[in-house]
Amino acid sequence: MKNIIFGLSTLLVLVGCGGPSVDRSDSFIVIDAGHGGHDGGATSGGKREKDLVLQIAHRTAKKFKAMGYSVHLTRANDRFIKLSGRTKIADRKDAKVFISIHANAIANKSRFQVVQGVETYFLQKTRDAKSQRIAARENAAVLQGADALSKNVIIDSVLNGPKIIESNKLAIDVQGNIMKHLREKYNTKNGGVRPAPFYVLVGASRPSILVEVGYITNNKERARLFTSDYQERIAKGIVSGATSYIDNRKKELGF
Numbered sequence: 001m002k003n004i005i006f007g008l009s010t011l012l013v014l015v016g017c018g019g020p021s022v023d024r025s026d027s028f029i030v031i032d033a034g035h036g037g038h039d040g041g042a043t044s045g046g047k048r049e050k051d052l053v054l055q056i057a058h059r060t061a062k063k064f065k066a067m068g069y070s071v072h073l074t075r076a077n078d079r080f081i082k083l084s085g086r087t088k089i090a091d092r093k094d095a096k097v098f099i100s101i102h103a104n105a106i107a108n109k110s111r112f113q114v115v116q117g118v119e120t121y122f123l124q125k126t127r128d129a130k131s132q133r134i135a136a137r138e139n140a141a142v143l144q145g146a147d148a149l150s151k152n153v154i155i156d157s158v159l160n161g162p163k164i165i166e167s168n169k170l171a172i173d174v175q176g177n178i179m180k181h182l183r184e185k186y187n188t189k190n191g192g193v194r195p196a197p198f199y200v201l202v203g204a205s206r207p208s209i210l211v212e213v214g215y216i217t218n219n220k221e222r223a224r225l226f227t228s229d230y231q232e233r234i235a236k237g238i239v240s241g242a243t244s245y246i247d248n249r250k251k252e253l254g255f
Contacts, residue, residue, distance in 0.1 A: 024068035027246055030090040031064075031073050032100035033057035034210075037080030042105030044112075044217045049103040050078065052225055056213060057101050059235040067239060091205055096246050097170055098208035099238060103225065104215045116218040117189030118182070118234075120175035121196045121210045122167035166207040166249070168193070173245040174209060178237030185233070186224065188214075207245070211238065 033054040035041035041049030057073055064071045072093055074086045090098040106115050171193045182188040191212070213234050214221045224230040 030095040034102040100210040104212040117191035119191030120171040170207040174241030177241035181233040181237040
């Protein structure tokens with residue numbers, strides 16, 4: 001039995017399930033902290049989405065780098081980046097994945113303390129009313145001035161792309177790992193993986209997801225979101241989920 005355990009441990013290290021000892025320098029990660037500058041995103045209880053997601057983005061980037069990845073933040077401070085600028089970075093850097101980090105919110109005050117949880121989205125049209133509503137709120141700032149035809153052309157051009165299935169797989173891995181780390185201590189609701197027409201994901205011709213880390217309109221969840229422990233657990237989940245996805249893809253395709 002001891003020989004079997006030793007053999008399995010050795011195999012895990014050899015196939016790359018270790019940490020920073022694995023050479024991941026060829027895997028470039030782009031992390032997008034949503035909103036910024038004049039666009040504060042969702043606000044509640046004196047807290048702003050743009051500040052929260054930047055904090056989590058920095059924590060996530062630090063953990064990716066500790067694993068040996070090359071990392072780029074679309075914004076490292078409080079400034080607004082146009083939609084085209086966010087996704088072009090991922091293609092220019094030949095990133096393995098594009099991860100956009102946001103916080104959720106609802107307008108119905110009577111449900112502020114009811115609606116909560118973590119959700120991960122990948123780009124796709126959907127008839128689901130909740131997904132459409134959340135996407136519309138996040139899209140508002142980046143699509144100012146765009147007419148209906150332009151919006152449809154943008155989304156339709158991507159829905160025929162080859163990365164939707166891979167983005168779905170990435171979303172599943174990231175969502176599952178975020179929940180794993182959070183539920184070691186918290187009773188966080190699992191909002192699951194959902195398709196939605198988020199325009200920040202349009203244009204990146206690689207696996208791309210948008211993580212809604214929680215509802216800033218929920219008092220309990222908002223308080224947790226602005227603690228270092230909760231943010232660290234979210235960051236760990238994102239990194240371990242993306243690593244699982246990338247390692248599996250390397251085994252499948254050798255990319």
